[in-house]
Amino acid sequence: MSTFLSCVRSLPQISHPQCFFALSHQITLILFTDSENTESCGRFVCSLVISQRHFRKISLKRLWSKGDNSIVKQKVGVGSSWKCGHIISAVVLRRSRNPNTPDIHSFFQIYKTMLLSRVRGSLVAAVVADCIGAKFEFSRFVNIDKVLNAVKKLEQNRTTMKKKVAEGKKEKQGDVLSFTDDTAMARSIAASLIEHKDVNVRDIGARFAKEFEKEPSRGYGGSVITVLRALADQDLEDVFQPAREQFDGSGSYGNGGGMRIAPLGLFCHQLPLQELKEKTVSVTKLTHTHPYAIVGTLLESYAVHLALSLDNSKPLDTDNFLGQLLERLRPTEKEIYDQRRQMKSKEKNSGDESEEEGIEGLPYCNKVELIRDFLKRDVDSKEVRKKLGTKVTALDSIPTAVYCFLRGASQSIPGTEERGPVEQTIIYAISLGGDTDTVATMAAAISGAFYGLESVPQAWQESCEGVRDALLFGEKLTEIISAREVKS
Ligand code: R7I
Ligand code: MG
Ligand code: MG
Numbered sequence: 001m002s003t004f005l006s007c008v009r010s011l012p013q014i015s016h017p018q019c020f021f022a023l024s025h026q027i028t029l030i031l032f033t034d035s036e037n038t039e040s041c042g043r044f045v046c047s048l049v050i051s052q053r054h055f056r057k058i059s060l061k062r063l064w065s066k067g068d069n070s071i072v073k074q075k076v077g078v079g080s081s082w083k084c085g086h087i088i089s090a091v092v093l094r095r096s097r098n099p100n101t102p103d104i105h106s107f108f109q110i111y112k113t114m115l116l117s118r119v120r121g122s123l124v125a126a127v128v129a130d131c132i133g134a135k136f137e138f139s140r141f142v143n144i145d146k147v148l149n150a151v152k153k154l155e156q157n158r159t160t161m162k163k164k165v166a167e168g169k170k171e172k173q174g175d176v177l178s179f180t181d182d183t184a185m186a187r188s189i190a191a192s193l194i195e196h197k198d199v200n201v202r203d204i205g206a207r208f209a210k211e212f213e214k215e216p217s218r219g220y221g222g223s224v225i226t227v228l229r230a231l232a233d234q235d236l237e238d239v240f241q242p243a244r245e246q247f248d249g250s251g252s253y254g255n256g257g258g259m260r261i262a263p264l265g266l267f268c269h270q271l272p273l274q275e276l277k278e279k280t281v282s283v284t285k286l287t288h289t290h291p292y293a294i295v296g297t298l299l300e301s302y303a304v305h306l307a308l309s310l311d312n313s314k315p316l317d318t319d320n321f322l323g324q325l326l327e328r329l330r331p332t333e334k335e336i337y338d339q340r341r342q343m344k345s346k347e348k349n350s351g352d353e354s355e356e357e358g359i360e361g362l363p364y365c366n367k368v369e370l371i372r373d374f375l376k377r378d379v380d381s382k383e384v385r386k387k388l389g390t391k392v393t394a395l396d397s398i399p400t401a402v403y404c405f406l407r408g409a410s411q412s413i414p415g416t417e418e419r420g421p422v423e424q425t426i427i428y429a430i431s432l433g434g435d436t437d438t439v440a441t442m443a444a445a446i447s448g449a450f451y452g453l454e455s456v457p458q459a460w461q462e463s464c465e466g467v468r469d470a471l472l473f474g475e476k477l478t479e480i481i482s483a484r485e486v487k488s
Contacts, residue, residue, distance in 0.1 A: 199283060
């Protein structure tokens with residue numbers, strides 16, 4: 001048994017530090033976990049196994065009926081070095097006579113392949129949404145038809161080009177849409193995470209600055225450029241200082257934190273939520289210190305992280321998604337505002353906690369509740385623009401991105417019925433107008449993490465700058481996620 005367990009331990013880990021697998025008598029695979037992510041993790045593994053058809057799932061109830069917890073533990077040989085918590089899922093690996101039955105190693109290989117598709121799906125969908133959305137940013141009259149015409153044109157161009165190549169004519173590159181600041185900054189975060197295998201704010205700040213210096217006309221926010229110039233100073237003692245000084249010390253509440261955060265949400269796959277929260281806050285504070293920008297960025301990183309963790313073998317349960325999102329967001333939003341009030345009152349040295357000007361209640365949670373209501377009825381674009389917003393400010397765009405993802409997942413966007421959910425999400429987000437590249441990129445990052453790369457049309461991928469890099473970043477991030485050492 002001990003040789004057997006050490007063999008199990010050496011398997012590519014499924015990457016949650018508190019997630020362990022044990023194999024008993026080479027027929028039973030049981031997932032043990034103490035983590036807060038147990039449910040989704042368990043469901044994901046079960047569906048993966050079932051999808052292979054060589055395995056038969058037995059319910060927890062049936063397992064219990066065969067013995068109590070201690071017997072199960074004993075049966076699978078769980079030793080003291082194994083963290084065994086709440087058993088949330090059990091599957092039986094049936095020994096098949098079929099020589100093609102995947103063994104445990106190919107089981108993990110399948111898991112990795114699926115993860116790769118979803119990590120890449122998120123990054124690539126975000127890039128194409130930024131590229132396609134950029135053309136419409138702040139243009140006054142946008143609607144579904146205009147966006148559909150633009151994507152159809154792009155698709156036709158690719159078809160024509162392929163035809164020409166097939167006829168032996170010389171390949172022309174065709175029009176390639178450029179990405180904007182949203183992608184430029186997300187790439188910096190992805191590249192830094194890959195190099196350092198963790199968040200290194202100084203490095204991310206330096207990359208933001210270098211990227212801006214190299215290509216300043218990618219459409220950066222009006223005020224953030226001051227911060228980016230200051231971050232170029234390698235001797236800067238406190239990297240958060242320039243951002244703190246924005247807007248007379250209140251910090252920017254633009255959506256620039258949220259538009260670039262997806263790689264971090266993916267990177268933190270199956271890490272504890274606390275880590276995701278802390279890392280998101282520090283990356284945001286490099287440019288945006290206003291609590292609205294911080295909470296908005298957290299909403300986006302939580303949404304990407306959650307989308308990646310959910311079982312995508314069945315249609316998304318939008319109500320459940322919102323419920324889980326709110327469960328994460330509510331304590332976080334309260335905590336961020338409380339911290340800000342304490343900081344401000346300390347600054348004033350008054351002793352009592354004064355209300356931060358303009359911050360009342362939990363506006364992000366209220367907007368997420370509004371999304372729940374919107375999904376239950378047929379809401380027109382005008383109402384979405386008015387109540388959720390499509391502005392450059394975080395509070396008026398990040399919840400909108402979550403809504404666009406869920407609306408696309410519900411496949412209820414008129415005129416786009418024949419298209420998949422990622423396409424619908426992107427087209428719909430852009431059709432709302434306003435900050436089109438940014439709302440679309442944030443919505444697409446969530447959607448791609450759930451539906452995977454296959455949901456992003458090839459023609460779109462071939463028409464946008466930066467897709468090849470996104471594929472590469474996706475591959476490297478997946479390697480890091482799946483090779484993460486199990487911490488005991
Ligand atoms: O947030 P940020 O990086 O901008 C991102 C947006 C995306 O749409 C990109 O596609 C790109 O177009 O820009 O840049 P910031 O300059 O920090 O914020 C954007 C804008 O929000 C600012 O230029 C201000 O107009 C507004 N803003 C504020 N206005 C008043 N008071 C942000 N914070 C404040 C504030 O505290
Ligand atoms: Mg932009
Ligand atoms: Mg924008």
